[in-house]
Amino acid sequence: DARVTQTPRHKVTEMGQEVTMRCQPILGHNTVFWYRQTMMQGLELLAYFRNRAPLDDSGMPKDRFSAEMPDATLATLKIQPSEPRDSAVYFCASGLVAGRYVDGYTFGSGTRLTVV
Amino acid sequence: KNEVEQSPQNLTAQEGEFITINCSYSVGISALHWLQQHPGGGIVSLFMLSSGKKKHGRLIATINIQEKHSSLHITASHPRDSAVYICAVMNYGGSQGNLIFGKGTKLSVKP
Numbered sequence: 387d388a389r390v391t392q393t394p395r396h397k398v399t400e401m402g403q404e405v406t407m408r409c410q411p412i413l414g415h416n417t418v419f420w421y422r423q424t425m426m427q428g429l430e431l432l433a434y435f436r437n438r439a440p441l442d443d444s445g446m447p448k449d450r451f452s453a454e455m456p457d458a459t460l461a462t463l464k465i466q467p468s469e470p471r472d473s474a475v476y477f478c479a480s481g482l483v484a485g486r487y488v489d490g491y492t493f494g495s496g497t498r499l500t501v502v
Numbered sequence: 503k504n505e506v507e508q509s510p511q512n513l514t515a516q517e518g519e520f521i522t523i524n525c526s527y528s529v530g531i532s533a534l535h536w537l538q539q540h541p542g543g544g545i546v547s548l549f550m551l552s553s554g555k556k557k558h559g560r561l562i563a564t565i566n567i568q569e570k571h572s573s574l575h576i577t578a579s580h581p582r583d584s585a586v587y588i589c590a591v592m593n594y595g596g597s598q599g600n601l602i603f604g605k606g607t608k609l610s611v612k613p
């Protein structure tokens with residue numbers, strides 16, 4: 387089965403350090419999403435890309451978060467500097483989206499980030 | 503008020519029971535997802551539907567677009583069905599694929 391691959395699975399870092407999370411979407415999918423899950427807020431959208439172009443990053447704190455898609459096989463989410471409130475599970479998802487047509491929406495296993 | 507509301511928040515059932523989880527939403531949607539998340543685990547898409555009903559094994563999902571309501575049913579529940587079930591809607595229009603999530607329903611099935 388095709389999978390969305392996220393690395394690392396777990397990350398513990400000290401406050402102030404840079405954190406980079408990576409996602410390999412499913413080949414052929416044109417849309418990549420970054421979601422964050424916390425106990426308080428549940429799942430929420432951070433950013434997403436269509437054909438590698440950023441479409442919406444309004445869910446991201448702009449001063450410290452950045453999302454990029456340097457090529458079709460890699461999406462990255464970077465936090466610099468990290469803060470304890472960034473502790474969460476970060477999910478990547480990919481799918482094939484064309485207008486109202488959506489196919490193959492698949493989530494990665496997530497990166498569990500702990501900032502101490 | 504949240505755009506996606508689920509009920510109940512928590513549900514405990516005995517093995518073999520028929521289970522229903524409800525989802526109501528207030529926005530126009532192009533599709534609705536039912537997702538499953540086991541403790542400490544990833545998220546699995548169970549169904550994506552935009553009308554009618556879908557069935558996969560012991561799971562059935564229905565949607566009523568006019569009433570803005572969907573239900574997830576589990577027949578002959580089993581302890582391995584214990585998980586958080588999340589309803590998520592794909593907003594019709596400009597959002598183009600991103601999801602708005604409910605808070606989830608935590609299901610525990612006792613043997």
